[in-house]
Amino acid sequence: MPELPDVEGFRRVLRRAAGHPVEAVDVSDAGVLRDASTADFRRSLTGLAFGTPRRLGKWLVAPMHAPGRRHRTDEPSVVFHFGMTGELLWCPGEPDSRHPHDRVVFVTGAGELCFRDLRKLQGLRLAHEDAACDEILAGTGPDAEAIGLEDFRGRLGATRRQVKTALMDQSTVAGLGNLLVDEILWRARLHPTTPTRALADDDWRHLHRRMRSTVRAAIPTGRVPPRSSWLTGRRDQDGSTCPRCGTPVRRTRVGGRATVWCPRCQPS
Ligand SMILES: [Zn+2]
Known part of the structure; x- marks a missing residue:
């Protein structure tokens, strides 16, 4: 089960996407999308670039922004939670190379970023603005690495x-x-x-x-x-x-x- 060090590893994976626009969002299993539809994910994220990701406990946040400038508070974020079996990894992007548990794939100029999850206990949330992101994280305590x-x-x-x-x-x-x-x-x-x-x-x-x-x-x-x-x-x-x-x-x-x-x- 992913814990803080695993999610920190996924943050490093996601960091490679920073600055790269999303060319397409392929959702092969909408069962990992929480409180948002496939159409909503596609419409809201396609064309926006990944910003610098941040982590709180087992949550991973990818703020999105229009290419060429910084994230604004009224722009969306993708919020990942890996549940029991989730992972984030870069895939080769070749035909037929996808794993059967690759539920969502972000196609970017840097490659294909895959959210892979066997059991689908958690998944991806779409926060349309920073206030919605804060709401998702509101019940989470301070991070174990940082707390005094x-x-x-x-x-x-x-x-x-x-x-x-x-x-x-x-x-x-x-x-x-x-x-x-x-x-x-x-x-x-x-x-x-x-x-x-x-x-x-x-x-x-x-x-x-x-x-x-x-x-x-x-x-x-x-x-x-x-x-x-x-x-x-x-x-x-x-x-x-x-x-x-x-x-x-x-x-x-x-x-x-x-x-x-x-x-x-x-x-x-
Ligand atoms: Zn002992």
């Missing part, structure tokens, strides 16, 4: 929740998914079900620092890397052990999500 310690603590500590559940909530802090949260808690040596109200000053500092360092280490790889020195690299193997202490890792469900932790490094 005080804001982080204030938001997570404001409700009585388990720390994993709080970190997973996109309206609290945005961009963290199941793999990152397990990785961050393992690095911070916190048990996933620890109530946020039980965290001391040092715990908050430590958790915030580990969140940032984990996110920043993952971003260049465009995913949560399954390195053997990371908990993520051990989570899918039978009989796997903690990369730090060698203790067999434990598995359970927290907030309905498969959760992996080390009973020695992260005592409850």
Whole structure:
């Protein structure tokens, strides 16, 4: 499932489109268009150029503009959400080269930009102006890469929740998914079900620092890397052990999500 580092990777993919006008929008499956029709997408975007993309948590925004000048607040944006299985990639643009799950293809002078998605849980939204874009993003909390310690603590500590559940909530802090949260808690040596109200000053500092360092280490790889020195690299193997202490890792469900932790490094 795409998390902050994956979406940051898609932002780099999209950045290659900056300045290039959309020559055509091919929609082979309108099931990924949210609150807009194929005709609306085509009519609103064809002829406009991609601007500099930006990301908030797991959202990716492509502001559009008339070629040769900057984006204006009354011009549209395409807002991407990758759900469980979405990706954004450049395709060769040759006949018959398209993948069956390429739901929307933007044909540009830089090539064909494909939104590929197996399960179609989310998709593409069309914001006709910046105010509509702000509305789409309104329920999303500050980005996990950028949030400061005080804001982080204030938001997570404001409700009585388990720390994993709080970190997973996109309206609290945005961009963290199941793999990152397990990785961050393992690095911070916190048990996933620890109530946020039980965290001391040092715990908050430590958790915030580990969140940032984990996110920043993952971003260049465009995913949560399954390195053997990371908990993520051990989570899918039978009989796997903690990369730090060698203790067999434990598995359970927290907030309905498969959760992996080390009973020695992260005592409850
Ligand atoms: Zn351990």
